[in-house]
Amino acid sequence: MTLEKVWENPQILQINREKPRAYYIPCHDESAKSRNRQLSDHFRLLNGEWKFSYFSNVNDINDKHVSNEVDVSGWDRLLVPSCWQTNGYDQMQYVNVRYPFPFDPPHVPNENPAGVYVKDIQISDLSERKEQFIVFEGVSACFYLYVNGQFAGYSQGSRMPAEFNITPYLKDGKNRLTAVVLKWGDGSYLEDQDMWRYTGIFRDVYLLSRDAIRIEDVFNRAVLSEDLTQGELQIDLTAKGSCHAEVLLKDERGETVGHIAREINGTESLSMTVDSPALWNAENPVLYDLYVKSGEEVLHFHIGFRRITVEDGVFKINNEAVKLKGVNRHDSHPKLGHTIPLNHMKKDLLLMKKHNMNTVRASHYPNDPRFLTLCDQLGFYVIDEADLECHGAGEAGDIHWLSKQEDWQAAFLDRMERLVERDKNNPSVIIWSLGNEAGYGINHIKMAEWAKKRDATRLTHYESAAEGYKGHENTEALDMESRMYPTLQYVEEYAKNESKTKPMFLCEYSHAMGNGPGDAADYWELIYKYPKLMGGCIWEWNDHGISRTDDRGNVSYAYGGDFGETIHDGNFCIDGLVKPDRTPSTGLKEIKAVYKPVRFKMKSAEEGLVEVTNLFDFTNLSDYEIQWMVERDGEVVQQNVIYDLDLHPKASKVIQIPYDVPEASVSSYYLTVSLLQKKTEPWAEKGHEIGFEQFKLPVKKQIPEKRAGKHSLKTEKNGSKLVISGLDFTYVFNLEAGQFEKVSLNDYECLAGIPSFTAWRAPIDNDAPILQEWKKHGFDKLNMHTYKAEVVQEDESLIELQVHFSLSAFSRFPVVKGTANWKVHSSGAIAVTCQADVNGEVPYLPRFGLEIPMPKGNDEVEYFGNGPHESYMDMKSSVRKGRYLTTVQGMHEQYIYPQENGSRYGTDWAIVSNELGMGMKFSSNEGFSFNVSRYALAELTATSHDHQLQEDNSRTWVYIDYKMSGVGSGACGPALAENYQLNEKSISFSFEMEPVFKEH
Incomplete structure (x- = not known):
């Protein structure tokens, strides 16, 4: 053989x-x-x-x-x-x-x-x-x-x-x-x-x-003096044989700033001094060009002068405390697998740049070397990771087993050495990583010590050496405490602990699987608050779905188990901020808002005083412009641009915005302040919005007078059904079901079935920690039971019905018991007030609200609330209050693994209608979460792939929720924070609905 x-x-x-x-x-x-x-x-x-x-x-x-x-x-x-x-x-x-x-x-x-x-x-x-x-x-x-x-x-x-x-x-x-x-x-x-x-x-x-006689290796180290005014380029040249080498350093203008000619035999060390060098950082990636000429060969290297330090537990680049706004990125292509074209790499990085990211963790192996060249040029900090993970050893019983075996030490070291030697000249690489989830032992310690000895200019990271891990040993060669998915409480406790002298890096946090992540903003409140917190990397960049095309040309994405394999981990690879084709998800838009390099804070709404804080590390805001606009009920009524704002990095300044709004109005007024690009960049056009903040202006709310009905109400009881009629409308209330079964205006029927209170949502991936508890209590099989429904007030202008009900599953105590009061006004408006008590023995609810089936064809959606995309109580940094016109399909967020999606948090009113404007209006002074879908809850719950979803051919599903629990990142991260759980045991909820024919 x-x-x-x-x-x-x-x-x-x-x-x-x-x-x-x-x-x-x-x-x-x-x-x-x-x-x-x-x-x-x-x-x-x-x-x-x-x-x-x-x-x-x-x-x-x-x-x-x-x-x-x-x-x-x-x-x-x-x-x-x-x-x-x-x-x-x-x-x-x-x-x-x-x-x-x-x-x-x-x-x-x-x-x-x-x-x-x-x-x-x-x-x-x-x-x-x-x-x-x-x-x-x-x-x-x-x-x-x-x-x-x-x-x-x-x-x-x-x-x-x-x-x-x-x-x-x-x-x-x-x-x-x-x-x-x-x-x-x-x-x-x-x-x-x-x-x-x-x-x-x-x-x-x-x-x-x-x-045959040549320069074989080059190691460049751009060293800066402490005050950054003096640069020294240290160059180690390794030759095969004795050869003449000429070394030229050119600045960004192409002018030569250093030149050495010398005979090289073996390894020789050279150095060049550069006075007042232009510095490299992710915001302004200034590169020098180094040419090494020998014989018939010219070697080229990017040189970036930057200084990486940790001082008093604070991570710094060029003496400035820097926050790493990062993402984990796997090599992944929906058709080519791990074969990644150059343009695909570039597309990823441009999308990241457009969404305010400055850091990439190469999880969990070295990327194509051209990827690092792009990071040098575009401006990214890179955590460069060795091709080393032994996660499955934990399943076998001891995740540390291989890292402790000395006969495997050469294999461990080989992976570190090859990583460092290949990428040592890339200025974008600021941290070496020993790998990922491979336990911790003597082999890792040797890796870290070797890396420190070979390259002292960068930091060293390895999360699996974290405190509390079994097999925890010496971590002196590691420069930071790295954590995965810690709770907010843990992060803050570390930041406050003065005995902890290393900065903390969240190498993985805020798991972006499916609908989410919903907790990123809270982490960044802490990261900005505490200097010891150096930032982190979202898990992860993209969904790893495999593209498949059916006979009709429809594209869908496969995940684990779709190829008949017996050992797999299902859809856990569908966990990114972008879809396999790089379409941004809501999660990416949310992270863009969380990572925005500017903060706006209202100081005095009456005087129009807004504090602007520059969160860039090296960039003056004079490179950008600020746009402001005032909207009345979603319509722009005032706007302007502030072109010149001289504001240094990390500085704050109060500006005055000269808007003019009334003291009182029936309308709502909102101020939106945005930071825009002044010039076109490779990743975005001029005028691209970097970030925004929105403020509700203190205009006293005048309550408009209720529209009085022109005709008196009439009622007729027919068995268990109460028929209520007024001018042009007819409603039928089913006393047995405790709900309306007919709502029509000019004989246009607005219901396609009987509404019901509900507490279930199609589980999102991040519901994993609580899902079995929900199912244990039958949340997914709740039915509304009516104890009693009766008319409690009846006159020509008002009919009031009171319904006592519960939500329960077979063989279970009721989850919710409540009373709903329905008031029908002669104008046609239906007001409902619900008082509900939640069983004290059940976990927090996914949602609580009313599920309303409307006829198919009600495809137009207009609303005043947060948009233009989905939002939840813990994922709303990227949305703004406004008036939006969309469709039912436009409300839907297509997740590869179907789940709850499309909700709009903080809605004031919404109209669901056909294209002619015939439909239903829902409104509340308290605000509500709102959703419309072509898919029944049961369909979203039971279906495992988005392309298998079957639209309901008979109805459009409308959800008016008192609240929807947040989305969190519990698929891999911590459980949903209590403040985002619908864990109230007593609920009070009210809203109005009525059939409408709006202008079209």
Whole structure:
């Protein structure tokens, strides 16, 4: 057998692989600055179709398959780079924590799938002056390389480059490259990340033609004096042989500010001094260009002068306390899996920038090196993470097991070393991470110590060393306390504890699965309040749904279990701020509002005094403009722009806004103040809104006189039904059901069934911690029972009915007992007041309100409340009060896993009607949560994929809620905070409804 079985030996990590080095592509001139690799004479991309043969068991591969004699003409063709699962080979599988094989390190399943890749290339320029290297930037999980049938090397570690000198195996003319890729290897025990488990050559493959005598490695460290006025660029050059090197440093204008020429033999240290250097930060990412010239090669590097420190427990960049407004990002493409095109990476970063993010945690492995180049250029702080996670060891009984095994220490160190060596020259990288959820032991300590010794200019992070973890040991080499999903109470206690000297970083918080997250604003109140809190990263950026298209061209997204796999973790991969196609969810809009770099606070509404606080770390607000407008009942009546606001970072200033509003009015007046871009940026056009705040102005509310009915009310009792009629309207109240069964105006019927009080909502992902308790008490099966319904007042202008009712499930005590008083006025208005008592033994309610079925065709929705998108009591930073016209479909937020969606928190009034304006109006002086849907609650509750939802063909569902519990982030984060729970045991609720024909 040709393949020496080294894939189950943690002591053998590579054979013939080159030492790790900084990422660069040698070029022939200073066009290297363009970072367009294809312009380089030294670069040859091998992407494209390769011949491919898939084997369900690596043991079926023999000498013939890797020899030059094998006939590959009948083999499949597979695009490189790609993941073979996305091309129909092997099993698609999403797993979060569990290993998809037995935990028996270093052994992997005997039936280990493998693929043989073959590429024939022509080489005609072999010379003694050049050496030929092949680079695989990402291969999962391990692979053997053959050149012209000769074994050339082996490598493992999926998401770091593997480089081999293949010069001895090449010949002039046709050459055959063969890679045998295995699905599993002992390294798979260190790659148990929460993700789809893809295999293959999934990143770029290329040849480099290098000078035989050359610069092999470059390590740049841009060091700043404490006062930031003096910069020193320290450059370590490592040469193969003795070579002459010329080093040029050019500023952003292209002017040379440093030049050194020297003979380099082995590793030499050089330095350049730069007076008053322009500084790099995420807000203003000024880059210098460093050219290292030797022989026929020019190497290019970005240089960013920035200083990263922790002082008195405060995280600082360039001596300024900085808050990391971050997100966790996996490599994920809805069709290509872990193969990420450059434009896709750029699209992600531009969307992040547009939504006020300044930090990316590369969870949980090194990204494509071009991703870091984009971060350098666009301005992002990066937490660069080693390709290391052993989460499944916890399922086996001890998450620390591998991190404590010294025979695995080399494997742990290898992943740290390759990360640091590749990315050490990227100014965007400010923190090294030892990996994720792999326990903590001596192997991690060695990783951290090595990173500190190799690069003292950056900080080191690792969350699984957190206090309280079993196996907690020495953490001196870690520069911060990192936490995942702590409660707000825990965060504040840490911030106040003077014995805690390290800053706290929330590497994962505010879980964005499904409808949510609903708690981000509260975390940021604390983060801004306490200097010791350095910020955090939302989990996570995008949903990992797999795109599927049906026969009609309709696109849907699959998750764990949709491919027939037996071991999977369902829709837990559908947990992002953007959908798989990068459509922003409400969650992303909410995070944009929470992360906004400006704060507006009303100081005196009577005088129009608003305090503006600049939350940028390095940017004066003179780079932006402030727009203000006053709306009367949603209509703009005054507006203007403040073009010049000289306000330094972190400073506050009170400005006067010259609006003019009446002392009293039947209308509501709101002031909205926005920060806008003055110029177009790559991520947004001029005029893009960075952030806003809205204030209700203190105009005394005049209550309009009730419209009196022109005709007296008439009633007629027909068995259990009370018919109430007035001018042009007829209502029928069902005394047995305790609700109206008919509401019509000019014979236009507004009901499609009998309304009912309800306490259930279609569970959101974040309801996970409480869902079983809700179901235990039958919340999902509640029925309204009427004890008694009677007329308590009757005259020509008013009919009042009183209903005693309960909500209960089979075999359970009632959850709610209440009394509803319905008043029908001669004008046609129906006022309801509900007093309800909640069973003291049940948990908090999902919601409480009235479910009203209206006929299909009532598709137009107009309302005065928070919009334009959904909002909840704990997710409302991104909405503003206004008058909105939309549709039922426009109210719906399409979550891949169907759940409660589309509610509008803080609604004053709403009209649901047909396009001609015939429908129902709902209003309340107290405000209410409001929702309209084409889907019944039962349909949303029972359906597992959005494309399977069936619209109700007979009705439109309207929900007028006293309250809806918040959404939180409990799918992985802490349980919903008490102040966002509908946990009141006594409820008082009132609103009005009436049929209307509005102007259309």
